Amino acid sequence: MDTDSFEKYEQNPINQLWDDILFLPIVGMVDSARAQDIMDVMLEMAERTGARFAILDIRGVSVVDSAVANHIIKITKSTRLLGCTTILTGVTPAVAQSLVNLGIDLGDIATSAQVRDALKLAFNELGYVIHQQTSA
């Protein structure tokens, strides 16, 4: 791994949360260069792990304006080409309202406010059933 791609992963710490599930929290600002880095790490990890879902958490993004929303849509589209579906989290009511005002249509991208809900959705789609062991 060269320095560049090391930094890419440092800035965008993508994780394999489960066999088929990636998780990437984005913090700070997303300009074109950052968006390209995010796209790179998502595609590289999706290819390497064969993951079928990527949870992209945008709660920490400074602001979701039209340019940022457009970057996010492009990232999810390209990841999907590798068979990896993005679930967008951190889409709080405030973010959702601004997206509506922007006139941005997230189309069929699944969104939720909480990472927990995205994880449940992915587990569900992948056929995992989570249950708490009861002590007899």
Added chain:
Amino acid sequence: MNAATAQTGNPDICLPVMNEQDVQQAVRQCRRLCMQYGFKQVQAFQVATALAELAKNMLYHADGGEIHIRLLHTPRTGIEIEACDHGPGIPDIEQAMQNHFSTRGTLGIGLPAVKRLMDEMQIETVTGQGTRIRARKWR
């Protein structure tokens, strides 16, 4: 002095916008001010998003500029974002305000979105001299 200047006698913050980091700084300040002055979170995000659109327009359509964030007190509490630049100006405002119009091949929804995100919007522009856009939101 027009009504707007009288109302906004206390300019709170003036920030230079020369790069994306500056935009981020301005967004942070703006959101903090909104929360501090009792705007709802939805409103704070709307104002910050509008600010980001105006600031990035100055970066990409002019050579940067300045963002002013002011609190308004009359007729009621509000916040005003002003974006000032000495760029090329906007030759046709009506066209620029249309959804999907862009001279740079980007989305072209920034300006019309500012209008939807905020309560009031005013554009002053002189070709070859610059642009001043003010947008307000009432609490």
